[in-house]
Amino acid sequence: MTRSPAVEVREVRFGYGREIxxxxxxLTIGRRDFLAVIGPNGGGKTTLLQVILGLxxxxxxxxxxxxGREPGALGYVPQFANFxxxxxxxxxxxxxxxxxxxxxxxxxxxxxDRTAAEKMMERFRLGALANDSVAGLSxxxxxxxxxxxxxxxxxxxxxxxxxxxxxxxxxxxTLLETLRALNERIxxxxxxxxxxxxxxxxxxxACINRQLYYHPEGEITPEMVExxxxxxxVELVAHGLPHRVLAAHEPGDGAxx
Amino acid sequence: xxxALEYDFVRNAxxxxxxxxxxxxxxxxxxxxxxxxxxxxxxxxxxxGGLGICYYLGVEPLLGAAAVAVVTAAAVSGExxxxxxAPDAVIGVLWAVGMAVxxxxxxxxxxxxxxxxSYLFGSILTISAGDVVWTAILTGVVLTVLVxxxxxxxxxxxxxxxxxxxxxxxxxxxxxxxxxxxxxxVLLIRLVGILLVLALLTIPPxxxxxxxxxxxxxxxxxSAIGLVMTLGGLAVAYRLDxxxxxxxxxxxxxxxxxxxxxxxxxxxxxxxxxxxxx
Numbered sequence: 001m002t003r004s005p006a007v008e009v010r011e012v013r014f015g016y017g018r019e020i021x022x023x024x025x026x027l028t029i030g031r032r033d034f035l036a037v038i039g040p041n042g043g044g045k046t047t048l049l050q051v052i053l054g055l056x057x058x059x060x061x062x063x064x065x066x067x068g069r070e071p072g073a074l075g076y077v078p079q080f081a082n083f084x085x086x087x088x089x090x091x092x093x094x095x096x097x098x099x100x101x102x103x104x105x106x107x108x109x110x111x112x113d114r115t116a117a118e119k120m121m122e123r124f125r126l127g128a129l130a131n132d133s134v135a136g137l138s139x140x141x142x143x144x145x146x147x148x149x150x151x152x153x154x155x156x157x158x159x160x161x162x163x164x165x166x167x168x169x170x171x172x173x174t175l176l177e178t179l180r181a182l183n184e185r186i187x188x189x190x191x192x193x194x195x196x197x198x199x200x201x202x203x204x205x206a207c208i209n210r211q212l213y214y215h216p217e218g219e220i221t222p223e224m225v226e227x228x229x230x231x232x233x234v235e236l237v238a239h240g241l242p243h244r245v246l247a248a249h250e251p252g253d254g255a256x257x
Numbered sequence: 258x259x260x261a262l263e264y265d266f267v268r269n270a271x272x273x274x275x276x277x278x279x280x281x282x283x284x285x286x287x288x289x290x291x292x293x294x295x296x297x298x299x300x301x302x303x304x305x306g307g308l309g310i311c312y313y314l315g316v317e318p319l320l321g322a323a324a325v326a327v328v329t330a331a332a333v334s335g336e337x338x339x340x341x342x343a344p345d346a347v348i349g350v351l352w353a354v355g356m357a358v359x360x361x362x363x364x365x366x367x368x369x370x371x372x373x374x375s376y377l378f379g380s381i382l383t384i385s386a387g388d389v390v391w392t393a394i395l396t397g398v399v400l401t402v403l404v405x406x407x408x409x410x411x412x413x414x415x416x417x418x419x420x421x422x423x424x425x426x427x428x429x430x431x432x433x434x435x436x437x438x439x440x441x442x443v444l445l446i447r448l449v450g451i452l453l454v455l456a457l458l459t460i461p462p463x464x465x466x467x468x469x470x471x472x473x474x475x476x477x478x479x480s481a482i483g484l485v486m487t488l489g490g491l492a493v494a495y496r497l498d499x500x501x502x503x504x505x506x507x508x509x510x511x512x513x514x515x516x517x518x519x520x521x522x523x524x525x526x527x528x529x530x531x532x533x534x535x
Contacts, residue, residue, distance in 0.1 A: 076418075101422075135470070
């Protein structure tokens with residue numbers, strides 16, 4: 001049983017309206033993978049994550065999850081920028097949401113849930129903020145809250161969407177360390193526009209720009225980047241980002257390979 | 258003024274005010290933080306169409322309003338749960354067409370339509386004991402749902418994607434909430450009228466958001482403020498011989514401006530101190 005991969009994405013097509021965002025995307029995530037998903041803005045990074053998590057139904061193809069099938073066993077850190085910053089909710093309440101699935105429907109959070117949440121808040125230096133409203137948090141603080149919420153679930157697989165956005169150096173080290181330790185047991189999938197901070201951890205890289213280009217050794221070849229970022233010249237012109245990513249990562253390539 | 262309590266209709270009005278304040282404080286908070294105000298407006302005005310049709314057919318008008326509100330809520334909640342909201346324009350169309358259908362059928366109804374004004378602006382003083390019982394039942398249902406599914410409701414309202422990943426049936430829960438909102442709106446039409454329902458759903462939560470930092474306390478504050486609004490508005494209307502619905506809303510507007518204004522001044526002073534301080 002343990003030999004089956006954690007996740008299999010099979011020939012998935014998905015889009016919004018008439019626009020195809022993911023075209024014939026296939027991907028296998030192994031049980032100890034540390035996969036980075038990179039690609040240009042609008043290339044489908046976040047959408048791929050949402051399809052794998054079951055938040056979007058693919059038009060064609062299918063996603064097979066062999067881990068994280070029990071409620072609460074899927075770890076998910078969404079992009080923090082999408083949140084309503086006026087929301088009246090305490091930091092502790094948000095972190096506790098990570099125990100939703102584990103606790104089960106219509107049951108109250110138990111003392112163990114609270115202990116777990118408090119421990120996770122301590123680890124991400126949120127202890128003093130537990131009773132503060134999320135409305136007053138900085139971007140980096142909210143990011144840490146969302147990470148703590150995902151980890152308190154004790155997930156069997158972890159997906160993170162741009163987890164380092166606007167996070168401070170100390171929390172960045174805590175997160176990277178935590179992810180490395182977690183990856184001893186569970187697969188980790190991180191969507192990022194900047195591979196540099198993950199260069200010591202990432203073992204597989206997928207470039208996505210409507211289609212997916214996979215590299216199992218964590219090294220990015222010029223051809224991959226050319227395919228992912230260059231397959232659509234309009235994207236290249238529209239976004240300045242790809243050049244920066246390419247330039248920034250050439251020296252750091254092949255961390256594992 | 259206490260002698261007014263001897264009358265049944267005054268007692269009914271008071272009971273309805275308490276229940277409506279509770280209902281609005283709870284659901285209004287969800288509506289405001291989840292940004293469902295426009296959808297709720299669309300629902301209540303679509304409901305007006307059902308109300309007009311039933312008026313024409315000689316059936317209890319609130320029944321038609323309830324039926325349309327539930328069906329529309331079901332259609333709309335499918336859109337909201339998928340991460341996408343029902344298109345703005347569609348809600349606008351719903352709003353206008355519902356209103357027009359209601360007006361046409363009430364116009365076509367034989368005889369004079371004396372209740373039209375009260376459906377628009379409410380008639381809290383003509384509430385029957387039956388209306389009070391219905392509002393009490395609905396308030397009980399809403400409270401039960403919130404107590405039993407508290408953590409699920411909070412999660413869905415804050416972050417429906419994460420709730421879905423955690424295995425919460427987001428679509429069904431949103432449908433339940435929208436139906437409860439729609440039914441509440443229909444009952445509130447009796448209280449302050451279709452045009453003023455929005456005010457009672459939005460003003461108390463907007464005030465309460467300045468007074469508390471967590472969802473349940475905001476709901477409690479909003480309920481209390483709703484009560485001050487309705488009872489105070491009724492007292493003002495009684496004293497000054499004004500229509501009750503508009504008096505309630507205007508009192509609410511005064512409270513909102515007062516609290517928001519005070520809050521802004523306090524914030525400015527706090528900032529000024531922290532910049533100028535040691």
